[in-house]
Structures are given as structure tokens and as C-alpha cells.
Amino acid sequence: MSNRIEDVVDKIVKGEVELHKIDEILDANAAMVARRLAIERLTGNGLPSIGSTIIDYYDIKNKNAENVIGATQIPLGVAGPILIDGDYAKGNFFVPLATTEGALIASVNRGMKVLRKAGPVRTKIVRDGMTRAPVFVLDSVVGAMKFIEWVNQNFEAIRNVTESTSKHGKLKKIEPLLLGNNVWLRFEFETGDAMGMNMVTIATEAACSYIEQNFEGARCVAVSGNACSDKKQSMVNELWGRGKTVVAETIISSEILKKELRTTAEKILDVNLRKNWLGGARAGTIFQYNAHFANIIAAIFIATGQDVAQVVESSTGFTWVENRGDNLYISVTLPSLEVGTVGGGTRLPTQREALSIMGVQGSGNPPGSNAKKFAEIIAAAVLAGELNLLSALSTRELGKAHKMLGRGIKT
């Protein structure tokens, strides 16, 4: 350790310098080391594993994280390939999944094997748009209604303001919501291959300033008024969509169900209706009539540098099953899948490589096509996970699988 780093560590331990101020004293990677060493001394714990990272702090400083002391590692597996016939994803894809839940990757892998045998999974993006909803306060409901009318009449001018802030951000519409003298304007943008939260926040802030300057009596209280709704479950996301609204579907023959999953369409239908729908309704599940969308979404989000807090609304969705002459029709519908292949955490080295496994790293040609392809692959992977878990529940294999792959106990 250099004397310079040692001096800085001493200063932190003595409380003479704040952890984040080291970035002004040492170069980026030395600052990361000094912070970790100081935390080691202050807590009396060695942190060599956290310190063993390939992340170059130069690359993430002022972009991805602050007060960095190293990195966390999570096992990364692959499932697949999964065969997809989408509008953007076509062919076979291996899907990277980062998780610590034994049996999860095996579960998705078995689902993908079955889907492959059944023929390609069909995927469709049915809408696309990232949202930000600032809240404005007016003097009365009369003022609020005049405000909404003015916004509608001035849509083009507002769009020009937003689009001056970004090359890829394109304002599609503004949906108003009203409560007494309060108005939320839910701005919806196309965001190319980016998930888009920074992009639409910056664009919406510019729009808010323009609106306040040009409509007397409207005050923007907050650029995010929670009707966006970011990182929260909400009816507005479920009904109007947020990010990508995607569907994946397929039909599986009774022979494949019997041979590969030891089950039938009837049994899977019964589990889906009584567990996902009836159980979900009885328990008051909110917009999550599914078995484990969150498992697959979280594992892919972690692997590929998505914003993990958005698993909350990205795992909203429905699994629908029909028995068609003993063959199984199964679909998953995800109303608010928020994903990107540029920006945010997608620029980190392992995350970029994980995206490259699916051929979706960086900008698409045309822009937006990579993010849409990625969303279709995720929906197909979710379908695999749902098919497999419903099957395993129908044959009472859940506990056994987790004993074996979660605890290493063979039964």
C-alpha cells in the first residue's frame, strides 16, 4: 500500500475526511481501495473478497455508484437455448441468469428444453414507452381543467422542448390525471435502446419549466409525482403500461407434456386456475396472477445491469393457460417490463458480456430494436419458468427439487 493511500485511510479512520471526499484526493481506483481499507479498520473485518473486483472505478465514477469499496459477486448461469419466433428475437438464445436460489436455473432450463421441443415461442411487443409524471398544483378544479386543456393545445411546443434534451427520447403522449386542484401529467416517451429513466426525467424537467413559464398559476411540486409509477406496483402501470408490454405464447402437445414433464394440460390448467388466479385473488395479490415472474426477471436484471428496483413493476403480469384437446396453450403477459441495452448498469463489463450472449449489447440497428429483442427474450424466458414451475407443482416435485439443488440432499 502506498504511503499516500495509508495517509488517507488514517484520516478517514480519525474522522478527518468524509468517505466520498477521497475522490478529490486520490485517483479513482486508489480511492476505492482506501475506502475499503478504512471500512476494514473501522469495522474490524477483512474484506478481501469485496476488494477482488475487475471493475475499473474510473469507468463507473460519476456514472454508476458512489462511495465504492469493491463489488459483490453473484453466481451466473445460463439456461437454454430457447427458440423464439418474435418480431425482433428470432432463433435460439441462451439466457444468462444471476441468482443464489438453487434449482431456479435448472427450472428455467427444463422449461426452455420443453418449449424448444414444442416449436418456437411466439413473442409480441404490444406497446412501448417510458413514463414520468410530474405533479402540478393549481388554485381549484376549474384551474386544473383549464391547465389540462392548455397542455393538450400546446402538446407540440412541449414536445419540442423535451426533444431538445435527447437524440433518442421521443415524446409520444401526455396523459393527465386529476385530484381536486392537483394534476399529474404522465409523459410517455420512446427511449430507443435505453430503459430511459434518466432520459425522460431530464426531458420532463425541461417540459415542467416551460409549462410553469407559459401557464400562469401552475406550480410543479415534484417532477416525479408517483403516477409514473417508478419502482412501485400501480394500477396505472398495469393498465396503461410502462416500459414494454410484451406477450409470449406457445402450444405444447400432450405427448411432450407427458414425456418431458410427466404431466398433462388438465393438471397444469388446474394449478394455474386455483394457484395463480384463485389463490392470487383470495390473497389479494396485486396484478401478479403468476407463479414466479419475479424469479426470472430479477435473475436477468442482475445479470445484465438493469435497475433491479424495477423488478417491482416489471414482474407484474399474468399467466394464461387453456386445454386445447389435451394440448396446452400457455401465455405470459407482462404489462410493464422496463429494460435497456444501453445506459445505466448495462455498461459494466460482466453485464455487457451477459447482454452479448443474447446478441443485444449496445445500440440496435435501427435504435430501439435491441431493447425490443431483449424484452421478447425475457418474456420467452418467463414463459419457460412459468411452464416449468406449474408442471413441477402439478407433479409435486417442488420440495424435492429444492432439497437436491438448494441443500445438496439427494432423495
Ligand SMILES: CC(C)(COP(=O)([O-])OP(=O)([O-])OC[C@H]1O[C@@H](n2cnc3c(N)ncnc32)[C@H](O)[C@@H]1OP(=O)([O-])[O-])[C@@H](O)C(=O)NCCC(=O)NCCSC(=O)C[C@@](C)(O)CC(=O)[O-]
Ligand atoms: C429441478 C428440476 C428441473 C429437475 O427436473 P427432472 O425432470 O426431475 O430432472 P431430469 O434430470 O430428468 O432433467 C430434466 C431437464 O431439467 C433440466 N435440468 C435438470 N437438472 C438441471 C441442472 N442441474 N442444471 C440445469 N438444468 C437441469 C435439463 O433441461 C434436463 O434435461 P436434459 O438436459 O438432462 O435433457 C425439476 O424438478 C424442477 O424444475 N422443479 C421445480 C423447481 C422450480 O421450478 N423452482 C422455481 C423456484 S421456486 C420459487 O422461488 C418461487 C415459489 C415456488 O415460491 C413461487 C410460488 O409460490 O409458486
Ligand SMILES: NC(=O)C1=CN([C@@H]2O[C@H](COP(=O)(O)OP(=O)(O)OC[C@H]3O[C@@H](n4cnc5c(N)ncnc54)[C@H](OP(=O)(O)O)[C@@H]3O)[C@@H](O)[C@H]2O)C=CC1
Ligand atoms: N433519473 C431518475 O429519476 C432515475 C434514474 N434511474 C437510473 O437511470 C439509468 C437509466 O437511465 P437511461 O436514461 O436509460 O440511461 P442513461 O442515463 O445512461 O442514458 C442513455 C444514454 O445513451 C444514449 N444513447 C446512445 N445510443 C442510444 C440508443 N440506441 N438508444 C437510446 N439511447 C442511446 C442517450 O443519448 P440521447 O439521450 O442523446 O439519445 C443517453 O445519453 C439507470 O442507471 C437507472 O438506475 C432510475 C430511476 C429513476
